[in-house]
Amino acid sequence: MDPDSMRTGVRVPHGGDPDPTVLDFSANTNPDAPAGVEAVYERALEESRRYPDDEYPAFRAAAAEFVGCDRASVIPAPGGLAAIRLATEFSLEPGDEAVVPYPSFGEYAREVRLQGAKPRFVRYDDVCDLGPSVLEAASLAIVCTPNNPTGDAVALDDLEGLADRCATAGTTLLVDEAFLGFTDLPSAVGLERENVIVARSLTKLFGLPGLRAGFAVACGEQREALETARRSWSLGVPAARVGAYCLRRDEFVRETRERTARERDRLREALERRFDVHSADAPYLLCGVGEDDDRTVESVLEEASREGIVVRDARTFRGLDSHIRVAVKDREANDRLLAALNVSDSKASEEGE
Incomplete structure:
Protein backbone atom coordinates (compact mmCIF):
# COMPACT_ATOMS: atom_id res chain seq x y z
CA MET A 1 0.00 0.00 0.00
CA PRO A 31 -33.04 -10.97 6.52
CA ASP A 32 -32.63 -14.59 7.62
CA ALA A 33 -29.67 -16.70 8.74
CA PRO A 34 -29.42 -20.49 8.59
CA ALA A 35 -30.86 -22.38 11.53
CA GLY A 36 -28.17 -23.69 13.85
CA VAL A 37 -25.59 -20.92 13.47
CA GLU A 38 -25.90 -19.93 17.12
CA ALA A 39 -24.83 -23.39 18.31
CA VAL A 40 -21.95 -23.46 15.82
CA TYR A 41 -20.79 -20.03 16.97
CA GLU A 42 -21.02 -21.01 20.64
CA ARG A 43 -18.84 -24.07 20.10
CA ALA A 44 -16.39 -22.03 18.04
CA LEU A 45 -16.13 -19.44 20.80
CA GLU A 46 -14.84 -22.13 23.15
CA GLU A 47 -12.28 -23.15 20.52
CA SER A 48 -11.13 -19.53 20.24
CA ARG A 49 -8.85 -19.98 23.25
CA ARG A 50 -6.37 -21.33 20.70
CA TYR A 51 -5.16 -19.83 17.43
CA PRO A 52 -7.04 -20.99 14.34
CA ASP A 53 -5.59 -23.68 12.10
CA ASP A 54 -4.08 -21.35 9.51
CA GLU A 55 -4.75 -23.88 6.75
CA TYR A 56 -8.54 -23.65 7.32
CA PRO A 57 -9.21 -27.07 5.79
CA ALA A 58 -12.96 -27.23 6.56
CA PHE A 59 -13.59 -23.68 5.38
CA ARG A 60 -11.62 -24.16 2.15
CA ALA A 61 -13.43 -27.40 1.40
CA ALA A 62 -16.88 -25.90 1.94
CA ALA A 63 -16.05 -22.79 -0.11
CA ALA A 64 -14.60 -24.87 -2.95
CA GLU A 65 -17.71 -27.06 -3.12
CA PHE A 66 -19.98 -24.00 -3.03
CA VAL A 67 -18.43 -22.24 -6.03
CA GLY A 68 -17.05 -25.30 -7.87
CA CYS A 69 -13.27 -25.03 -7.68
CA ASP A 70 -10.32 -26.88 -6.22
CA ARG A 71 -9.97 -26.29 -2.48
CA ALA A 72 -6.35 -25.23 -2.93
CA SER A 73 -7.59 -22.28 -5.01
CA VAL A 74 -9.51 -20.81 -2.05
CA ILE A 75 -7.79 -18.01 -0.13
CA PRO A 76 -9.68 -17.28 3.14
CA ALA A 77 -10.35 -13.60 3.90
CA PRO A 78 -12.28 -11.64 6.55
CA GLY A 79 -14.96 -10.55 4.08
CA GLY A 80 -15.17 -9.93 0.36
CA LEU A 81 -13.61 -6.48 0.72
CA ALA A 82 -10.49 -8.01 2.27
CA ALA A 83 -10.23 -10.28 -0.78
CA ILE A 84 -10.56 -7.22 -3.03
CA ARG A 85 -7.76 -5.45 -1.17
CA LEU A 86 -5.53 -8.50 -1.47
CA ALA A 87 -6.15 -8.53 -5.23
CA THR A 88 -5.35 -4.83 -5.64
CA GLU A 89 -2.20 -5.16 -3.52
CA PHE A 90 -1.06 -7.99 -5.77
CA SER A 91 -1.94 -6.30 -9.07
CA LEU A 92 -1.05 -2.64 -8.64
CA GLU A 93 1.98 -0.47 -8.02
CA PRO A 94 2.12 3.33 -7.66
CA GLY A 95 1.46 4.95 -11.02
CA ASP A 96 -0.45 2.00 -12.48
CA GLU A 97 -3.90 2.34 -14.01
CA ALA A 98 -6.96 0.24 -13.16
CA VAL A 99 -10.28 -0.03 -14.99
CA VAL A 100 -12.99 0.73 -12.42
CA PRO A 101 -16.72 0.39 -13.28
CA TYR A 102 -19.29 3.05 -12.48
CA PRO A 103 -21.80 3.37 -11.03
CA SER A 104 -20.54 0.59 -8.82
CA PHE A 105 -19.12 -0.26 -5.40
CA GLY A 106 -17.24 2.80 -4.16
CA GLU A 107 -14.49 0.78 -2.48
CA TYR A 108 -12.98 -0.21 -5.83
CA ALA A 109 -11.68 3.27 -6.57
CA ARG A 110 -10.56 3.74 -2.97
CA GLU A 111 -8.60 0.49 -2.95
CA VAL A 112 -6.97 1.39 -6.27
CA ARG A 113 -5.96 4.81 -4.97
CA LEU A 114 -4.61 3.34 -1.72
CA GLN A 115 -2.09 1.44 -3.85
CA GLY A 116 -0.97 4.72 -5.41
CA ALA A 117 -2.64 3.73 -8.69
CA LYS A 118 -5.13 5.69 -10.78
CA PRO A 119 -8.71 4.54 -11.50
CA ARG A 120 -9.91 4.82 -15.08
CA PHE A 121 -13.69 4.98 -14.78
CA VAL A 122 -15.69 3.04 -17.37
CA ARG A 123 -19.46 2.55 -17.50
CA TYR A 124 -20.13 -0.78 -15.80
CA ASP A 125 -22.00 -2.13 -18.83
CA ASP A 126 -19.12 -1.22 -21.17
CA VAL A 127 -16.30 -2.96 -19.27
CA CYS A 128 -16.79 -6.34 -20.96
CA ASP A 129 -16.51 -4.68 -24.38
CA LEU A 130 -13.14 -3.03 -23.74
CA GLY A 131 -10.45 -3.60 -26.31
CA PRO A 132 -6.63 -3.60 -26.34
CA SER A 133 -6.23 0.18 -26.36
CA VAL A 134 -7.67 0.41 -22.84
CA LEU A 135 -6.66 -2.95 -21.41
CA GLU A 136 -3.00 -2.71 -22.40
CA ALA A 137 -2.72 0.49 -20.37
CA ALA A 138 -4.31 -1.12 -17.30
CA SER A 139 -2.73 -3.46 -14.77
CA LEU A 140 -6.13 -4.38 -13.35
CA ALA A 141 -9.73 -4.45 -14.60
CA ILE A 142 -12.67 -4.86 -12.21
CA VAL A 143 -16.12 -6.33 -12.87
CA CYS A 144 -18.94 -6.55 -10.32
CA THR A 145 -21.60 -9.18 -10.98
CA PRO A 146 -24.38 -8.58 -10.17
CA ASN A 147 -23.33 -4.95 -10.28
CA ASN A 148 -23.95 -2.84 -7.21
CA PRO A 149 -26.15 -0.74 -7.26
CA THR A 150 -27.80 -1.53 -10.62
CA GLY A 151 -28.18 -5.28 -10.03
CA ASP A 152 -27.21 -6.48 -13.53
CA ALA A 153 -25.40 -9.82 -13.72
CA VAL A 154 -22.74 -10.39 -16.38
CA ALA A 155 -23.03 -13.40 -18.68
CA LEU A 156 -20.21 -15.91 -18.23
CA ASP A 157 -19.49 -15.83 -21.97
CA ASP A 158 -18.90 -12.08 -21.75
CA LEU A 159 -16.57 -12.55 -18.78
CA GLU A 160 -14.69 -15.24 -20.66
CA GLY A 161 -14.12 -12.93 -23.63
CA LEU A 162 -12.92 -10.15 -21.35
CA ALA A 163 -10.65 -12.54 -19.45
CA ASP A 164 -9.05 -13.65 -22.73
CA ARG A 165 -8.43 -10.06 -23.84
CA CYS A 166 -7.05 -9.19 -20.40
CA ALA A 167 -4.67 -12.15 -20.62
CA THR A 168 -3.40 -10.96 -23.99
CA ALA A 169 -2.92 -7.46 -22.57
CA GLY A 170 -1.17 -8.70 -19.42
CA THR A 171 -4.02 -7.39 -17.23
CA THR A 172 -5.40 -9.01 -14.09
CA LEU A 173 -9.20 -9.34 -14.06
CA LEU A 174 -10.89 -9.06 -10.66
CA VAL A 175 -14.47 -10.35 -10.58
CA ASP A 176 -16.43 -9.35 -7.49
CA GLU A 177 -19.24 -11.87 -6.91
CA ALA A 178 -20.43 -10.52 -3.55
CA PHE A 179 -24.10 -11.00 -4.49
CA LEU A 180 -23.86 -13.83 -7.01
CA GLY A 181 -24.86 -16.35 -4.34
CA PHE A 182 -28.39 -14.92 -4.40
CA THR A 183 -28.65 -16.25 -7.97
CA ASP A 184 -28.12 -19.66 -9.57
CA LEU A 185 -25.70 -18.19 -12.12
CA PRO A 186 -22.29 -19.85 -12.52
CA SER A 187 -19.20 -18.35 -10.93
CA ALA A 188 -16.25 -17.02 -12.91
CA VAL A 189 -14.08 -19.54 -11.07
CA GLY A 190 -15.15 -21.96 -13.80
CA LEU A 191 -13.06 -19.99 -16.31
CA GLU A 192 -9.90 -21.28 -14.59
CA ARG A 193 -7.81 -18.43 -15.97
CA GLU A 194 -4.51 -17.62 -14.29
CA ASN A 195 -5.14 -13.89 -14.77
CA VAL A 196 -8.56 -13.98 -13.04
CA ILE A 197 -9.18 -13.42 -9.33
CA VAL A 198 -12.68 -13.92 -7.94
CA ALA A 199 -13.78 -12.28 -4.69
CA ARG A 200 -16.67 -13.76 -2.71
CA SER A 201 -18.56 -12.59 0.37
CA LEU A 202 -20.41 -15.07 2.59
CA THR A 203 -22.10 -12.83 5.06
CA LYS A 204 -24.57 -11.05 2.76
CA LEU A 205 -26.13 -14.29 1.54
CA PHE A 206 -26.25 -15.80 5.00
CA GLY A 207 -27.46 -12.69 6.84
CA LEU A 208 -24.37 -12.25 9.03
CA PRO A 209 -22.56 -9.14 7.75
CA GLY A 210 -20.92 -8.51 11.11
CA LEU A 211 -19.20 -11.90 11.06
CA ARG A 212 -16.74 -10.82 8.31
CA ALA A 213 -16.06 -13.94 6.29
CA GLY A 214 -15.25 -14.34 2.61
CA PHE A 215 -12.60 -15.63 0.27
CA ALA A 216 -10.75 -15.14 -2.98
CA VAL A 217 -10.30 -17.76 -5.67
CA ALA A 218 -7.25 -17.82 -7.93
CA CYS A 219 -5.00 -20.31 -9.69
CA GLY A 220 -1.44 -20.58 -10.92
CA GLU A 221 1.15 -18.02 -9.86
CA GLN A 222 -1.55 -15.60 -8.71
CA ARG A 223 -2.90 -18.17 -6.30
CA GLU A 224 0.58 -18.76 -4.86
CA ALA A 225 1.16 -15.02 -4.44
CA LEU A 226 -2.20 -14.38 -2.76
CA GLU A 227 -1.79 -17.34 -0.43
CA THR A 228 1.66 -16.13 0.59
CA ALA A 229 0.49 -12.54 1.09
CA ARG A 230 -2.73 -13.18 3.03
CA ARG A 231 -2.51 -12.37 6.69
CA SER A 232 -1.84 -15.25 9.05
CA TRP A 233 -4.99 -16.40 10.88
CA SER A 234 -7.01 -14.38 8.36
CA LEU A 235 -10.29 -15.73 9.75
CA GLY A 236 -11.18 -15.99 13.40
CA VAL A 237 -12.39 -19.39 14.60
CA PRO A 238 -16.08 -18.32 14.81
CA ALA A 239 -16.02 -16.85 11.28
CA ALA A 240 -14.33 -19.95 9.86
CA ARG A 241 -16.63 -22.42 11.63
CA VAL A 242 -19.87 -20.54 10.94
CA GLY A 243 -18.77 -19.81 7.37
CA ALA A 244 -18.11 -23.47 6.61
CA TYR A 245 -21.43 -24.45 8.21
CA CYS A 246 -23.40 -21.89 6.21
CA LEU A 247 -21.80 -22.80 2.89
CA ARG A 248 -23.20 -26.33 3.27
CA ARG A 249 -26.79 -25.23 3.90
CA ASP A 250 -28.06 -26.05 0.41
Whole structure:
Protein backbone atom coordinates (compact mmCIF):
# COMPACT_ATOMS: atom_id res chain seq x y z
CA MET A 1 0.00 0.00 0.00
CA ASP A 2 1.26 3.46 -0.90
CA PRO A 3 2.00 5.58 2.25
CA ASP A 4 1.25 8.91 0.54
CA SER A 5 -2.10 7.60 -0.68
CA MET A 6 -2.92 6.41 2.83
CA ARG A 7 -2.36 9.94 4.12
CA THR A 8 -4.55 11.62 1.51
CA GLY A 9 -7.25 8.97 0.96
CA VAL A 10 -10.81 9.22 2.24
CA ARG A 11 -13.37 6.69 3.35
CA VAL A 12 -16.46 6.08 1.22
CA PRO A 13 -20.14 5.94 2.25
CA HIS A 14 -21.97 2.63 2.58
CA GLY A 15 -25.42 1.36 3.37
CA GLY A 16 -26.18 -0.16 6.72
CA ASP A 17 -27.56 1.58 9.81
CA PRO A 18 -26.26 0.56 13.25
CA ASP A 19 -29.54 1.54 14.94
CA PRO A 20 -31.31 -1.75 15.77
CA THR A 21 -34.67 0.00 16.11
CA VAL A 22 -34.94 0.90 12.40
CA LEU A 23 -35.87 -1.37 9.50
CA ASP A 24 -32.77 -1.17 7.34
CA PHE A 25 -33.28 -1.36 3.58
CA SER A 26 -29.97 0.40 2.90
CA ALA A 27 -27.83 -2.75 3.31
CA ASN A 28 -28.34 -5.69 0.96
CA THR A 29 -28.21 -8.58 3.40
CA ASN A 30 -30.41 -11.61 3.83
CA PRO A 31 -33.04 -10.97 6.52
CA ASP A 32 -32.63 -14.59 7.62
CA ALA A 33 -29.67 -16.70 8.74
CA PRO A 34 -29.42 -20.49 8.59
CA ALA A 35 -30.86 -22.38 11.53
CA GLY A 36 -28.17 -23.69 13.85
CA VAL A 37 -25.59 -20.92 13.47
CA GLU A 38 -25.90 -19.93 17.12
CA ALA A 39 -24.83 -23.39 18.31
CA VAL A 40 -21.95 -23.46 15.82
CA TYR A 41 -20.79 -20.03 16.97
CA GLU A 42 -21.02 -21.01 20.64
CA ARG A 43 -18.84 -24.07 20.10
CA ALA A 44 -16.39 -22.03 18.04
CA LEU A 45 -16.13 -19.44 20.80
CA GLU A 46 -14.84 -22.13 23.15
CA GLU A 47 -12.28 -23.15 20.52
CA SER A 48 -11.13 -19.53 20.24
CA ARG A 49 -8.85 -19.98 23.25
CA ARG A 50 -6.37 -21.33 20.70
CA TYR A 51 -5.16 -19.83 17.43
CA PRO A 52 -7.04 -20.99 14.34
CA ASP A 53 -5.59 -23.68 12.10
CA ASP A 54 -4.08 -21.35 9.51
CA GLU A 55 -4.75 -23.88 6.75
CA TYR A 56 -8.54 -23.65 7.32
CA PRO A 57 -9.21 -27.07 5.79
CA ALA A 58 -12.96 -27.23 6.56
CA PHE A 59 -13.59 -23.68 5.38
CA ARG A 60 -11.62 -24.16 2.15
CA ALA A 61 -13.43 -27.40 1.40
CA ALA A 62 -16.88 -25.90 1.94
CA ALA A 63 -16.05 -22.79 -0.11
CA ALA A 64 -14.60 -24.87 -2.95
CA GLU A 65 -17.71 -27.06 -3.12
CA PHE A 66 -19.98 -24.00 -3.03
CA VAL A 67 -18.43 -22.24 -6.03
CA GLY A 68 -17.05 -25.30 -7.87
CA CYS A 69 -13.27 -25.03 -7.68
CA ASP A 70 -10.32 -26.88 -6.22
CA ARG A 71 -9.97 -26.29 -2.48
CA ALA A 72 -6.35 -25.23 -2.93
CA SER A 73 -7.59 -22.28 -5.01
CA VAL A 74 -9.51 -20.81 -2.05
CA ILE A 75 -7.79 -18.01 -0.13
CA PRO A 76 -9.68 -17.28 3.14
CA ALA A 77 -10.35 -13.60 3.90
CA PRO A 78 -12.28 -11.64 6.55
CA GLY A 79 -14.96 -10.55 4.08
CA GLY A 80 -15.17 -9.93 0.36
CA LEU A 81 -13.61 -6.48 0.72
CA ALA A 82 -10.49 -8.01 2.27
CA ALA A 83 -10.23 -10.28 -0.78
CA ILE A 84 -10.56 -7.22 -3.03
CA ARG A 85 -7.76 -5.45 -1.17
CA LEU A 86 -5.53 -8.50 -1.47
CA ALA A 87 -6.15 -8.53 -5.23
CA THR A 88 -5.35 -4.83 -5.64
CA GLU A 89 -2.20 -5.16 -3.52
CA PHE A 90 -1.06 -7.99 -5.77
CA SER A 91 -1.94 -6.30 -9.07
CA LEU A 92 -1.05 -2.64 -8.64
CA GLU A 93 1.98 -0.47 -8.02
CA PRO A 94 2.12 3.33 -7.66
CA GLY A 95 1.46 4.95 -11.02
CA ASP A 96 -0.45 2.00 -12.48
CA GLU A 97 -3.90 2.34 -14.01
CA ALA A 98 -6.96 0.24 -13.16
CA VAL A 99 -10.28 -0.03 -14.99
CA VAL A 100 -12.99 0.73 -12.42
CA PRO A 101 -16.72 0.39 -13.28
CA TYR A 102 -19.29 3.05 -12.48
CA PRO A 103 -21.80 3.37 -11.03
CA SER A 104 -20.54 0.59 -8.82
CA PHE A 105 -19.12 -0.26 -5.40
CA GLY A 106 -17.24 2.80 -4.16
CA GLU A 107 -14.49 0.78 -2.48
CA TYR A 108 -12.98 -0.21 -5.83
CA ALA A 109 -11.68 3.27 -6.57
CA ARG A 110 -10.56 3.74 -2.97
CA GLU A 111 -8.60 0.49 -2.95
CA VAL A 112 -6.97 1.39 -6.27
CA ARG A 113 -5.96 4.81 -4.97
CA LEU A 114 -4.61 3.34 -1.72
CA GLN A 115 -2.09 1.44 -3.85
CA GLY A 116 -0.97 4.72 -5.41
CA ALA A 117 -2.64 3.73 -8.69
CA LYS A 118 -5.13 5.69 -10.78
CA PRO A 119 -8.71 4.54 -11.50
CA ARG A 120 -9.91 4.82 -15.08
CA PHE A 121 -13.69 4.98 -14.78
CA VAL A 122 -15.69 3.04 -17.37
CA ARG A 123 -19.46 2.55 -17.50
CA TYR A 124 -20.13 -0.78 -15.80
CA ASP A 125 -22.00 -2.13 -18.83
CA ASP A 126 -19.12 -1.22 -21.17
CA VAL A 127 -16.30 -2.96 -19.27
CA CYS A 128 -16.79 -6.34 -20.96
CA ASP A 129 -16.51 -4.68 -24.38
CA LEU A 130 -13.14 -3.03 -23.74
CA GLY A 131 -10.45 -3.60 -26.31
CA PRO A 132 -6.63 -3.60 -26.34
CA SER A 133 -6.23 0.18 -26.36
CA VAL A 134 -7.67 0.41 -22.84
CA LEU A 135 -6.66 -2.95 -21.41
CA GLU A 136 -3.00 -2.71 -22.40
CA ALA A 137 -2.72 0.49 -20.37
CA ALA A 138 -4.31 -1.12 -17.30
CA SER A 139 -2.73 -3.46 -14.77
CA LEU A 140 -6.13 -4.38 -13.35
CA ALA A 141 -9.73 -4.45 -14.60
CA ILE A 142 -12.67 -4.86 -12.21
CA VAL A 143 -16.12 -6.33 -12.87
CA CYS A 144 -18.94 -6.55 -10.32
CA THR A 145 -21.60 -9.18 -10.98
CA PRO A 146 -24.38 -8.58 -10.17
CA ASN A 147 -23.33 -4.95 -10.28
CA ASN A 148 -23.95 -2.84 -7.21
CA PRO A 149 -26.15 -0.74 -7.26
CA THR A 150 -27.80 -1.53 -10.62
CA GLY A 151 -28.18 -5.28 -10.03
CA ASP A 152 -27.21 -6.48 -13.53
CA ALA A 153 -25.40 -9.82 -13.72
CA VAL A 154 -22.74 -10.39 -16.38
CA ALA A 155 -23.03 -13.40 -18.68
CA LEU A 156 -20.21 -15.91 -18.23
CA ASP A 157 -19.49 -15.83 -21.97
CA ASP A 158 -18.90 -12.08 -21.75
CA LEU A 159 -16.57 -12.55 -18.78
CA GLU A 160 -14.69 -15.24 -20.66
CA GLY A 161 -14.12 -12.93 -23.63
CA LEU A 162 -12.92 -10.15 -21.35
CA ALA A 163 -10.65 -12.54 -19.45
CA ASP A 164 -9.05 -13.65 -22.73
CA ARG A 165 -8.43 -10.06 -23.84
CA CYS A 166 -7.05 -9.19 -20.40
CA ALA A 167 -4.67 -12.15 -20.62
CA THR A 168 -3.40 -10.96 -23.99
CA ALA A 169 -2.92 -7.46 -22.57
CA GLY A 170 -1.17 -8.70 -19.42
CA THR A 171 -4.02 -7.39 -17.23
CA THR A 172 -5.40 -9.01 -14.09
CA LEU A 173 -9.20 -9.34 -14.06
CA LEU A 174 -10.89 -9.06 -10.66
CA VAL A 175 -14.47 -10.35 -10.58
CA ASP A 176 -16.43 -9.35 -7.49
CA GLU A 177 -19.24 -11.87 -6.91
CA ALA A 178 -20.43 -10.52 -3.55
CA PHE A 179 -24.10 -11.00 -4.49
CA LEU A 180 -23.86 -13.83 -7.01
CA GLY A 181 -24.86 -16.35 -4.34
CA PHE A 182 -28.39 -14.92 -4.40
CA THR A 183 -28.65 -16.25 -7.97
CA ASP A 184 -28.12 -19.66 -9.57
CA LEU A 185 -25.70 -18.19 -12.12
CA PRO A 186 -22.29 -19.85 -12.52
CA SER A 187 -19.20 -18.35 -10.93
CA ALA A 188 -16.25 -17.02 -12.91
CA VAL A 189 -14.08 -19.54 -11.07
CA GLY A 190 -15.15 -21.96 -13.80
CA LEU A 191 -13.06 -19.99 -16.31
CA GLU A 192 -9.90 -21.28 -14.59
CA ARG A 193 -7.81 -18.43 -15.97
CA GLU A 194 -4.51 -17.62 -14.29
CA ASN A 195 -5.14 -13.89 -14.77
CA VAL A 196 -8.56 -13.98 -13.04
CA ILE A 197 -9.18 -13.42 -9.33
CA VAL A 198 -12.68 -13.92 -7.94
CA ALA A 199 -13.78 -12.28 -4.69
CA ARG A 200 -16.67 -13.76 -2.71
CA SER A 201 -18.56 -12.59 0.37
CA LEU A 202 -20.41 -15.07 2.59
CA THR A 203 -22.10 -12.83 5.06
CA LYS A 204 -24.57 -11.05 2.76
CA LEU A 205 -26.13 -14.29 1.54
CA PHE A 206 -26.25 -15.80 5.00
CA GLY A 207 -27.46 -12.69 6.84
CA LEU A 208 -24.37 -12.25 9.03
CA PRO A 209 -22.56 -9.14 7.75
CA GLY A 210 -20.92 -8.51 11.11
CA LEU A 211 -19.20 -11.90 11.06
CA ARG A 212 -16.74 -10.82 8.31
CA ALA A 213 -16.06 -13.94 6.29
CA GLY A 214 -15.25 -14.34 2.61
CA PHE A 215 -12.60 -15.63 0.27
CA ALA A 216 -10.75 -15.14 -2.98
CA VAL A 217 -10.30 -17.76 -5.67
CA ALA A 218 -7.25 -17.82 -7.93
CA CYS A 219 -5.00 -20.31 -9.69
CA GLY A 220 -1.44 -20.58 -10.92
CA GLU A 221 1.15 -18.02 -9.86
CA GLN A 222 -1.55 -15.60 -8.71
CA ARG A 223 -2.90 -18.17 -6.30
CA GLU A 224 0.58 -18.76 -4.86
CA ALA A 225 1.16 -15.02 -4.44
CA LEU A 226 -2.20 -14.38 -2.76
CA GLU A 227 -1.79 -17.34 -0.43
CA THR A 228 1.66 -16.13 0.59
CA ALA A 229 0.49 -12.54 1.09
CA ARG A 230 -2.73 -13.18 3.03
CA ARG A 231 -2.51 -12.37 6.69
CA SER A 232 -1.84 -15.25 9.05
CA TRP A 233 -4.99 -16.40 10.88
CA SER A 234 -7.01 -14.38 8.36
CA LEU A 235 -10.29 -15.73 9.75
CA GLY A 236 -11.18 -15.99 13.40
CA VAL A 237 -12.39 -19.39 14.60
CA PRO A 238 -16.08 -18.32 14.81
CA ALA A 239 -16.02 -16.85 11.28
CA ALA A 240 -14.33 -19.95 9.86
CA ARG A 241 -16.63 -22.42 11.63
CA VAL A 242 -19.87 -20.54 10.94
CA GLY A 243 -18.77 -19.81 7.37
CA ALA A 244 -18.11 -23.47 6.61
CA TYR A 245 -21.43 -24.45 8.21
CA CYS A 246 -23.40 -21.89 6.21
CA LEU A 247 -21.80 -22.80 2.89
CA ARG A 248 -23.20 -26.33 3.27
CA ARG A 249 -26.79 -25.23 3.90
CA ASP A 250 -28.06 -26.05 0.41
CA GLU A 251 -31.76 -25.89 1.29
CA PHE A 252 -31.36 -22.49 2.92
CA VAL A 253 -29.61 -21.15 -0.18
CA ARG A 254 -32.30 -22.55 -2.48
CA GLU A 255 -35.11 -21.04 -0.41
CA THR A 256 -33.29 -17.70 -0.22
CA ARG A 257 -32.90 -17.56 -3.99
CA GLU A 258 -36.55 -18.39 -4.58
CA ARG A 259 -37.80 -15.85 -2.03
CA THR A 260 -35.47 -13.14 -3.33
CA ALA A 261 -36.60 -13.61 -6.94
CA ARG A 262 -40.27 -13.71 -5.98
CA GLU A 263 -40.15 -10.67 -3.70
CA ARG A 264 -37.91 -8.71 -6.07
CA ASP A 265 -40.47 -9.11 -8.84
CA ARG A 266 -43.29 -8.09 -6.52
CA LEU A 267 -41.40 -5.07 -5.22
CA ARG A 268 -40.38 -3.96 -8.70
CA GLU A 269 -43.95 -4.11 -10.01
CA ALA A 270 -45.20 -2.03 -7.10
CA LEU A 271 -42.36 0.50 -7.07
CA GLU A 272 -42.68 1.08 -10.82
CA ARG A 273 -45.93 2.92 -10.10
CA ARG A 274 -43.87 5.72 -8.60
CA PHE A 275 -40.22 5.25 -9.61
CA ASP A 276 -38.09 4.32 -12.60
CA VAL A 277 -36.92 0.89 -11.42
CA HIS A 278 -33.88 -0.81 -12.92
CA SER A 279 -34.30 -4.51 -13.70
CA ALA A 280 -32.03 -6.59 -11.48
CA ASP A 281 -30.66 -10.07 -10.77
CA ALA A 282 -29.64 -9.03 -7.26
CA PRO A 283 -31.26 -8.69 -3.81
CA TYR A 284 -31.76 -4.95 -4.33
CA LEU A 285 -33.44 -2.51 -6.71
CA LEU A 286 -32.14 0.81 -8.00
CA CYS A 287 -34.95 3.36 -8.25
CA GLY A 288 -34.78 6.61 -10.18
CA VAL A 289 -36.66 9.23 -8.20
CA GLY A 290 -36.60 12.12 -10.65
CA GLU A 291 -36.60 15.70 -9.50
CA ASP A 292 -39.72 17.85 -9.40
CA ASP A 293 -41.46 20.18 -6.98
CA ASP A 294 -43.25 17.34 -5.19
CA ARG A 295 -40.64 14.59 -5.06
CA THR A 296 -36.91 14.57 -4.46
CA VAL A 297 -34.47 12.03 -3.07
CA GLU A 298 -34.54 13.95 0.21
CA SER A 299 -38.33 13.79 0.41
CA VAL A 300 -38.38 10.06 -0.29
CA LEU A 301 -35.72 9.42 2.37
CA GLU A 302 -37.78 11.46 4.82
CA GLU A 303 -40.98 9.56 3.99
CA ALA A 304 -39.25 6.30 4.81
CA SER A 305 -37.57 7.69 7.91
CA ARG A 306 -40.88 8.81 9.40
CA GLU A 307 -41.94 5.14 9.36
CA GLY A 308 -38.69 3.91 10.92
CA ILE A 309 -37.22 2.72 7.62
CA VAL A 310 -33.80 3.50 6.12
CA VAL A 311 -33.18 3.28 2.36
CA ARG A 312 -29.91 3.98 0.55
CA ASP A 313 -29.26 7.40 -0.89
CA ALA A 314 -27.74 6.19 -4.17
CA ARG A 315 -26.45 9.62 -5.13
CA THR A 316 -23.27 8.55 -3.36
CA PHE A 317 -22.56 6.29 -6.36
CA ARG A 318 -20.58 7.89 -9.17
CA GLY A 319 -22.85 8.88 -12.07
CA LEU A 320 -26.15 8.80 -10.17
CA ASP A 321 -27.83 12.06 -9.25
CA SER A 322 -31.46 11.19 -8.43
CA HIS A 323 -31.67 7.61 -7.18
CA ILE A 324 -32.33 5.46 -4.14
CA ARG A 325 -31.54 1.79 -3.67
CA VAL A 326 -33.70 -0.58 -1.66
CA ALA A 327 -32.88 -4.07 -0.47
CA VAL A 328 -35.19 -7.02 -1.09
CA LYS A 329 -36.24 -8.54 2.23
CA ASP A 330 -39.07 -10.83 3.34
CA ARG A 331 -42.70 -10.17 2.48
CA GLU A 332 -43.64 -8.51 5.77
CA ALA A 333 -40.71 -6.09 5.69
CA ASN A 334 -41.22 -5.36 2.01
CA ASP A 335 -44.87 -4.51 2.68
CA ARG A 336 -43.76 -2.02 5.33
CA LEU A 337 -41.43 -0.40 2.80
CA LEU A 338 -44.18 -0.09 0.18
CA ALA A 339 -46.54 1.44 2.72
CA ALA A 340 -43.90 3.93 3.87
CA LEU A 341 -43.27 4.99 0.27
CA ASN A 342 -47.02 5.29 -0.44
CA VAL A 343 -46.94 2.53 -3.04
CA SER A 344 -49.68 -0.09 -3.20
CA ASP A 345 -49.12 -3.74 -4.07
CA SER A 346 -51.86 -4.65 -6.55
CA LYS A 347 -51.32 -8.39 -6.00
CA ALA A 348 -51.77 -8.01 -2.25
CA SER A 349 -54.88 -5.88 -2.85
CA GLU A 350 -56.37 -8.47 -5.17
CA GLU A 351 -55.69 -11.25 -2.65
CA GLY A 352 -57.47 -9.24 0.02
CA GLU A 353 -60.63 -8.78 -2.05
